[in-house]
Amino acid sequence: MSLNHTLILGGARSGKSRFAEQLALNSNKAVIYLATGQAHDSEMQARIAHHQQQRPTDWPLVEEPITLADALQTYSTKDNCILVDCLTLWLSNCLCHARADCWNEQKAALLAALEHLPGQVIFVSNEVGHGIVPLGELSREFVDESGWLHQAIAANAERVEFIMAGLALTLKEQS
Numbered sequence: 001m002s003l004n005h006t007l008i009l010g011g012a013r014s015g016k017s018r019f020a021e022q023l024a025l026n027s028n029k030a031v032i033y034l035a036t037g038q039a040h041d042s043e044m045q046a047r048i049a050h051h052q053q054q055r056p057t058d059w060p061l062v063e064e065p066i067t068l069a070d071a072l073q074t075y076s077t078k079d080n081c082i083l084v085d086c087l088t089l090w091l092s093n094c095l096c097h098a099r100a101d102c103w104n105e106q107k108a109a110l111l112a113a114l115e116h117l118p119g120q121v122i123f124v125s126n127e128v129g130h131g132i133v134p135l136g137e138l139s140r141e142f143v144d145e146s147g148w149l150h151q152a153i154a155a156n157a158e159r160v161e162f163i164m165a166g167l168a169l170t171l172k173e174q175s
């Protein structure tokens with residue numbers, strides 16, 4: 001089964017967001033930008049402001065740090081393309097949530113929702129699994145969950161790209 005979603009992976013400052021934005025533009029559909037990031041400090045505020053300045057001003061913004069599946073179900077239509085930037089921050093937000101089962105619930109909800117969404121979705125995410133296994137328990141959980149999430153989304157994606165130094169390596173493309 002291949003669904004109408006694309007996964008764009010890459011390291012920090014790899015150019016993955018820019019690549020994903022170009023892909024969304026090329027879709028020729030109405031694009032919605034779904035941000036999972038939260039501006040908890042001035043550095044993050046500056047990053048967000050930078051992102052806002054360089055993407056098209058006519059893209060509606062949805063900010064949703066936790067309930068990603070609900071947001072996708074609310075906004076996905078057969079004529080639109082939702083750009084989700086990014087799964088990594090969503091995973092962090094869910095793992096750090098006060099409710100211990102938040103992550104398992106939200107992950108299951110997303111994977112289930114993906115089977116029925118009417119429109120196109122482009123996911124951006126950090127590939128964080130290239131280093132050594134972290135010593136801290138939460139960091140280990142983060143790296144493990146991130147890898148499992150990417151595998152689950154990639155399995156049914158129609159396209160998966162890995163971005164490095166602004167260049168794309170196509171991992172999967174189904175015509």
Ligand SMILES: Nc1nc2c(ncn2[C@@H]2O[C@H](COP(=O)(O)OP(=O)(O)OP(=O)(O)O)[C@@H](O)[C@H]2O)c(=O)[nH]1
Nearest residue numbers: 012013014015016017035036037047048051085086
């Ligand atoms: N809340 C909110 N977050 C945003 C908005 N625009 C972007 N972001 C967040 O900013 C994050 C990207 O931050 P960066 O660290 O600068 O980008 P990056 O993805 O690591 O870098 P590249 O690989 O170069 O794309 C995304 O994950 C978004 O969640 C916005 O309008 N509102």
